Structure formats: structure tokens, C-alpha cells
Amino acid sequence: MSLDSVRRSEGTFLVPTYDRHKLLLKQGRGVYVEDFRGRRYLDFLSGIGVNALGYRHPVIQKKLKAQAGRLIHISNLFFHEYQAELARRLAKISGLDRAFFCNSGTEAWEGALKFARAFARAQNQRRSKSKWRILALDNSFHGRTFGSLATTGQAKYRDPFAPLVPGVTFIGFNDVTDLNRQFDSNVCAICLETIQGEGGIRPVSPEFLRHARILTKRTGALLILDEIQCGLGRTGRYFAYQHYRVRPDIVTVAKPLAAGLPLGAILTTSRVAKTLHPGMHGSTFGGGPLACAVAIEFLRTLDGLIGHVRQTGDYFRRQLDWLRTKHSCIQEVRGLGFMLGLELESAELAKTVVSQMLNRGLLINRTNENTLRFLPPYIIRRRHVDQVVRALNTVLSQLRAQPSIAKEAKQ
Numbered sequence: 001m002s003l004d005s006v007r008r009s010e011g012t013f014l015v016p017t018y019d020r021h022k023l024l025l026k027q028g029r030g031v032y033v034e035d036f037r038g039r040r041y042l043d044f045l046s047g048i049g050v051n052a053l054g055y056r057h058p059v060i061q062k063k064l065k066a067q068a069g070r071l072i073h074i075s076n077l078f079f080h081e082y083q084a085e086l087a088r089r090l091a092k093i094s095g096l097d098r099a100f101f102c103n104s105g106t107e108a109w110e111g112a113l114k115f116a117r118a119f120a121r122a123q124n125q126r127r128s129k130s131k132w133r134i135l136a137l138d139n140s141f142h143g144r145t146f147g148s149l150a151t152t153g154q155a156k157y158r159d160p161f162a163p164l165v166p167g168v169t170f171i172g173f174n175d176v177t178d179l180n181r182q183f184d185s186n187v188c189a190i191c192l193e194t195i196q197g198e199g200g201i202r203p204v205s206p207e208f209l210r211h212a213r214i215l216t217k218r219t220g221a222l223l224i225l226d227e228i229q230c231g232l233g234r235t236g237r238y239f240a241y242q243h244y245r246v247r248p249d250i251v252t253v254a255k256p257l258a259a260g261l262p263l264g265a266i267l268t269t270s271r272v273a274k275t276l277h278p279g280m281h282g283s284t285f286g287g288g289p290l291a292c293a294v295a296i297e298f299l300r301t302l303d304g305l306i307g308h309v310r311q312t313g314d315y316f317r318r319q320l321d322w323l324r325t326k327h328s329c330i331q332e333v334r335g336l337g338f339m340l341g342l343e344l345e346s347a348e349l350a351k352t353v354v355s356q357m358l359n360r361g362l363l364i365n366r367t368n369e370n371t372l373r374f375l376p377p378y379i380i381r382r383r384h385v386d387q388v389v390r391a392l393n394t395v396l397s398q399l400r401a402q403p404s405i406a407k408e409a410k411q
Contacts (some may be wrong), residue, residue, distance in 0.1 A: 002024070003023070003036070004150055007022075010338045012103065021358060024036050025172055028043070030053070030054050031043055033055065033363070040361065041361045042387060043377065044363060044374050044375070047260070048365075049229050049255040050133070050257070051256070051377055056201065058298060059297050063297045064290070067289060072289065073285070075100060080292075081289070083353075086295050089097060090299070093239070096248075097273065100266040100268075100283075101283065101291075102263075104143075105263060105264050107145070107283070108148065109145075109148045109226060110147045112250045113165075116188050117188060118275050118280065119222060120132065131219075131220075133169060135183060135189070136151040136152075136153055136169035136170055136192065137192045137193070137204075138170050138171065138172055139196055139200070140154070140193055140196055140199060140226075141196070141198035151168050172202075173207045174204060176211050180215075183215050184395075189216075189223070190221065190222075190223055190224070194228065194241050194244070197228075199367070200343065201339060202341075213248075222272065223248045226339045227241070227252065228252055228253060229339070230251055231251065232310055233302045233306055233337075234337055235338075236310030236336060252264065258295040258298065261291045263286070312381070312382060317335070323342075327400070329344055329345045329349060329400065330343070330344060330396075331370075332333060338374070338376050340373075341374070342374070344370050345370070346370055356395045358390060364388075
């Protein structure tokens with residue numbers, strides 16, 4: 001097995017939708033992955049937030065082995081022992097009431113949009129025209145399917161597939177005045193990420209989120225939060241909205257939920273859930289026994305990690321803030337817990353830094369072109385943070401001394 005042979009095979013048989021790094025990974029343990037040459041890499045991306053417990057976590061491995069030997073899949077025409085227990089645990093930590101299980105984040109978001117339209121129709125049966133408009137945010141990202149793309153506020157993702165699902169209006173990010181201008185009685189939902197991920201690790205402001213909650217309560221519209229990337233412990237609380245003390249009507253989760261297995265969920269109130277009935281929505285693979293059994297173990301493990309994420313995340317943030325004082329090319333540090341972004345002055349600089357960090361055995365990526373994104377596993381320690389910050393300091397210092405990079409950054 002070699003990188004060249006895999007690349008040639010992929011070039012022949014795969015649809016070319018990914019711009020991959022030239023790295024062929026073989027295995028992982030803890031917070032490290034290893035390539036086929038035996039070189040280790042400290043992973044501060046964790047599969048874009050999926051591998052929150054790192055690699056080969058003993059609790060997850062034990063449950064995978066045990067459940068795979070019993071039952072991997074049944075259809076949702078039958079009961080199994082794990083869905084209700086997983087839903088109960090998610091309800092407890094979210095403050096919501098009910099769950100629907102699916103396969104991915106984008107599928108969860110699609111379902112949430114359907115729930116919003118169904119709820120609006122049920123609540124407005126006496127009106128000649130029900131609520132149907134959806135407000136979403138500029139710079140957002142909600143997934144790759146049609147409804148998710150329609151609510152994604154970045155033209156580069158939407159334009160190749162237009163026309164998309166109608167009825168969506170975009171609001172300026174954190175712009176309360178624009179929100180007031182665009183909101184009316186025909187809006188069925190305000191949809192947003194509590195912290196924008198692909199948009200550059202940008203937290204929504206408390207003022208904006210609370211005002212959105214006031215408007216939706218006033219008219220009976222729903223507040224839908226996308227916590228596919230920022231939820232389930234990533235920010236040092238179970239959900240990012242808990243930092244704001246705002247309770248949504250619907251929240252979507254996915255990435256780390258089943259510790260690497262495909263699983264997403266829509267969490268909602270009983271008031272919304274009662275407008276759905278059998279046949280209105282479904283999933284073939286969503287909520288299978290293997291994924292749900294592993295997800296329960298993830299949540300049990302997460303209970304003991306929340307404080308660590310919060311404390312070590314605060315330390316990480318302080319170190320990045322220190323780094324900013326050392327390098328004028330750093331524009332801003334953003335985020336919470338283990339969801340942090342370092343905005344640099346150019347896309348070219350950010351791309352080069354990611355490459356140089358990879359050469360040093362450190363995995364990060366960039367989002368929104370010029371923002372370095374850090375989504376490490378929840379089990380990292382301060383020494384891992386120090387290793388990343390030291391490497392960043394060295395890389396930025398060296399690049400600053402290279403005229404070609406400095407010139408590119410200023411253009």
C-alpha cells in the first residue's frame with residue numbers, strides 16, 4: 001500500500017469532490033494518528049469534530065465489539081433497546097423533550113426544516129396561507145443537500161446547484177436591525193448556527209440570539225439551532241446555546257454523537273413533535289442499534305469531560321491570545337472551549353501555515369479561507385496545546401521572514 005497507488009486508483013474511480021492532503025493514514029491511538037510510513041501526527045482537527053474521544057478509546061472499542069456481535073441493524077419497523085435510552089439522555093442534557101435519529105448532520109437539518117413547515121401548517125390551519133418563510137444567516141453552512149444548501153449563506157456552496165428550495169431569506173450576521181426588517185408573521189423559523197463553523201468560528205452574539213428568541217415566541221415561529229459542529233460538549237457545555245441561556249425549539253446534532261459512526265439527531269419540544277405522525281418522516285439507517293449503543297457510551301464518557309473541555313479550552317484560548325500579541329498577521333481569535341479559530345490576514349498565509357504544520361506532524365485545517373480551525377479531541381492535555389502553540393509561533397515567525405509570503409499576505 002502506498003500513497004501514490006491510492007491516489008492513482010482514486011483518480012480513476014472516485015468523483016473528484018475532495019482536495020486531499022498528501023497523507024495516507026493507517027491507524028490512530030489517543031490524540032494521534034499514524035500514516036503508512038509509521039509517522040505520528042497530533043490531531044487537532046479530529047475528523048472535523050467527529051472523533052471527540054480520539055482514537056481507539058477503550059470504552060468505545062468495547063461497546064463496538066460487543067454490539068457488533070449481537071445486532072448491527074434492524075429497520076425502524078421494530079423496536080430495539082437503545083433508541084429510547086439515547087433519546088432520554090439527549091433530552092436530559094439539552095432541556096428538550098424528544099429526538100429523531102438519522103444518519104448525518106445535513107439529514108438532521110433537512111428534517112428540522114420539514115418539522116418547521118409541518119408545525120407552521122398545523123398551527124395555522126384556519127388561515128388561507130400558512131407560515132412558510134425561513135430566515136437564515138449570511139456566512140452560514142448547514143450541509144450539502146438541497147434544503148441545507150438553501151439555508152447556507154455562502155454563494156460558493158449554493159450557486160452551482162441553483163435553483164434551490166424557495167422561501168429562504170438571509171440576514172446579516174449578528175445584525176439585529178436587519179433581523180427586525182426581514183422578520184414578519186409569515187416566518188415559520190429562524191435558523192442559525194450558535195457558532196458558525198465553516199464560516200470561520202464565529203459565535204452568534206447574545207443580543208442577536210435572544211432577540212431571535214423574542215421574535216419567534218411573539219409570532220409562534222420556531223427557533224432552530226444547528227449545533228452539528230458546536231454541540232455535544234465541544235464548547236465546554238453540552239450545547240453552545242447553554243452559554244446564552246436560550247432554549248431553542250429545535251436543535252440538530254451529529255458529528256461526535258456516535259464516536260465516528262454515522263448518526264445525527266433532531267431534538268425538539270413535545271409541542272413541535274406532536275404535529276408529526278407516522279409516515280411524515282423516516283430514515284432507513286438512522287438510529288440503528290450499533291450507532292445508538294455507541295452513542296450512549298459517548299454521552300456517558302462526555303459527562304466526565306465537560307469540565308476538562310471548559311478549563312483546557314480556556315487555557316488554549318489564552319495561549320492563542322498570547323500568540324496574537326506576538327504576530328501582527330493574526331487578526332482575531334474566536335470561539336469557545338475546543339472550537340477555536342485564528343483568523344490570519346490572508347488565505348495564502350493560512351494555507352501555507354496548515355501545510356507547514358502538517359510537515360511538523362500537526363493536523364489542523366483552515367475554514368472561511370483565512371481562519372485556522374482547531375477542533376481537537378476532548379482528551380487533549382495542556383502539553384498538547386503547548387506543542388501546537390509552539391509550532392504555530394515558529395511557523396509564523398519563519399513565514400514572516402519570507403518576503404514572498406509576506407508580500408502575498410498584504411495583497
